[in-house]
Amino acid sequence: MTIHHETDVLVIGSGIAGMRGALTAARAGARVCIVSLGTGGSPDIMGFSAPVLPGDSADLVLADINASGQGVNNPALARVFAQGTEEIVPDLDIMGVPLKKDVTGRCIPLQALGTSYPRLVHHYRCMTGVEILKKLRRQLSDQDVQSIRGVMIFDLLLDQGAVCGALGIDVDSGELQVFKCRAVLLTTGGSGRIHAFSTYPADITGDGMAMAYRAGLDLVDMEFLQFEPCGFVTPDAIRGSLVPTTLLKAGAELRNANQEQFVTDFSSIQKDELSRRIHREIQEGRGTPAGGVWYDVTMLPESLVKENHAIFYEPALRGGIDISKEPAQMAPSAHTFLGGVVAQPDCATAVTGLFAAGEILGGVHGANRIGGDGGASALVFGKVVGSTLASQYADLPIATDTRVLDLAREGSDFLDAARARQNGESPGPLREALRELMQAQVGIIRTESGLAQAARKLEELEAAATQCSISQAREAGQLCSLWNMLLTARMMIGSASLRTESRGAHFREDFPDRAEDWQGVNVIVRKQDQDMQFAKRQSA
Missing domain, CATH: 1.20.58.100 (Fumarate reductase/succinate dehydrogenase flavoprotein-like, C-terminal domain)
Incomplete structure (x- = not known):
């Protein structure tokens, strides 16, 4: 057995949060290696929440996220998130990401369910995640950041309470890969693909949460998995893929098999309630032939569907359905994981050298998540954790090769x-x-x-x-x-x-x-010796 890769900072996951954290750490002089199994969920990000309209503010973003979270948000994380949303647009302008703006240069946001203001800022064709990733990859290349694809990191290596490496598998060859490092950044996303019907790609199955648990970290809010209300049930080529609820706010319709509009007011409904309403229509026998409900956007301007929502329209067209011309059959699809790793506002965890950002960071959104806040969370906490890594990585301990290899043998x-x-x-x-x-x-x-x-x-x-x-x-x-x-x-x-x-x-x-006795109370999962324990804890 040998050490295959040695670096200062090992980033597990190649989404926006991981790349942004990696870039800041690399610019501070750290050797950085990004390892990923697949593409993750970031390419599907259509936009992000940012208070860009007159009258909107970080305080209103915080009020909305707290209302959506229904009393179980982590207040400190929610505050960092809300304040960070004010910095996203200036940061992306510097990066050169083409956002949709009017002739005066002001962003033109969409309105997501559950928000007091339109604040879903996006690329002009809603290819926001794709464009941000392109810019980040170029900048990472300029910093000589190593990127390894097709390797699944499945466990962390710890020495005397500090992370010192990780174990991976080359999924094609089946060969073990041993990584040695000073710090690990977990940006592995959620666990959508632990369910059979999901919006997420096959590599999002909760690996980071399992690794964090075995490393001795607490996890929080693991009962909260948000289902995207509208995922394709057919054609098979795009099964599970979503069409966003922003089109419902724009005038699209949901109808059951009897052609009845069972929801008509989308002004205040949250995603969780809408998902349950759709689910009940299907379960009570009013579903479509394929087991969904009809999502009809044919009455909307074609430019809104084909251009502004190209990230959803074009894959559907390739999959066999033109949603601008015919209604689609939709059902709720497993989407955003709202729980995850317990960490500090600077993304540091209780394990020395172990950090977490993005969807795996538990407690930000509470019991529900507003559309656009997922993309914003990746950008905000990717920036936060990058600053933390830049200031701390050089002072973190590093284990000997012998110790890393001994731990690798035990772990494999x-x-x-x-x-x-x-x-x-x-x-x-x-x-x-x-x-x-x-x-x-x-x-x-x-x-x-x-x-x-x-x-x-x-x-x-x-x-x-x-x-x-x-x-x-x-x-x-x-x-x-x-x-x-x-x-x-x-x-x-x-x-x-x-x-x-x-x-x-x-x-x-x-x-x-x-x-009432659950108001402001989180469920904490903790490893105690070899037992998994569950406990109530007042929100921090």
């Missing part, structure tokens, strides 16, 4: 055992079984019996995972992914079981109302 023993095991089960089907389980029992509507059933089935899947074998190269990465998915699923199920109320994106059919 399960792979050696699986390779030696004959005729075991393949990990691939177990991952799919877990996705179907989470979709069925830990979805939009939850019950005590359903969550208990999910917990029992999860134990069966965990037992089966211990008997998996690796007979093909790609099964090594699948097995690493399976174990992380199982761990993240256990945190979600336990947190959802403990919160005996309905709030935001977490809806319990057996406890359909908000409970």
Whole structure:
């Protein structure tokens, strides 16, 4: 065994938050390596929240996020977020990102659900995430930042309470990759693909949350998974992909199989409520032939659909449907994870040298998230963590090669055992079984019996995972992914079981109302010896 890569700062995830943090650290003199399995969710960001209109402000952004979060936001993180949104547009102007503006140079924002002002600033064709990533890649190249694709980081290495490296798998060859570093930045996103029907790409399955838990970090709000109200149920080529709710604010219609508009007022409805309304139409027998509802944008100006929302229109067209000419069949699709790692406002965690930013950062949004705040969070906390890394990386400890390799051997023993095991089960089907389980029992509507059933089935899947074998190269990465998915699923199920109320994106059919004794209370997941513990904690 050998150390394959040595760096000062290891960034896990190649989205906007990770790249922005990496860039600032590199400009401060750090050696930086970015490792990613796939594209992540950043290319699909259509825009970001920023107070750009007269009368709007960071204080109003904070008021909106607190109202949306329904009393369980982390106040310090929410404040950093709101203040940071004022800096996004000037920063992107310097970067050269072409935002949609009027002749006076003022941004023309869209209005997302749940906001007091239009503040969804975007690229003129809504290719905002793609354009930001292009600019960041060029700047990272200028700083000689190393980028490694196709490697899944599945665990962290810790020495005396400090991070000192990580373990990865080349998903094509199945070969182990050992990384040595002073600092690790987790920007692995959420866990949307732990569900069978999701807006997210296949690599977003909660790996960072599982790694953080094993490293001894607390996690928060793991019961809150936001479903995007409108994801394509057909054609198959784009199944799960979303069409944003901004078009509903512009005059698009939702209709059931009886051609009834079951929601007509989108002025104050939040995404969580809209998702449940759609879900009920389908469950009560008023769904379309493919199991959705009709989302009709044909009455809107073609330029609004084809140009301003090109990031959604063009993939749909390639997938087989022209939404400017015919209604689409839509259903709620697993989207943004609202919980995650507990960290300080500067993105530092309780483990020396370990930082977190972007969607994996828990507590920013609370029980629900406003459209555009995901993109803004990546930009704001990517900037914050970059400054933190720049000021701290040089003073962090670095372990010896011998110690890193000893830890790597211990952390990869399960792979050696699986390779030696004959005729075991393949990990691939177990991952799919877990996705179907989470979709069925830990979805939009939850019950005590359903969550208990999910917990029992999860134990069966965990037992089966211990008997998996690796007979093909790609099964090594699948097995690493399976174990992380199982761990993240256990945190979600336990947190959802403990919160005996309905709030935001977490809806319990057996406890359909908000409970006063849960106001301002978070669920914390903590590793105690080898046990996973769940506890209530007053919001920080």
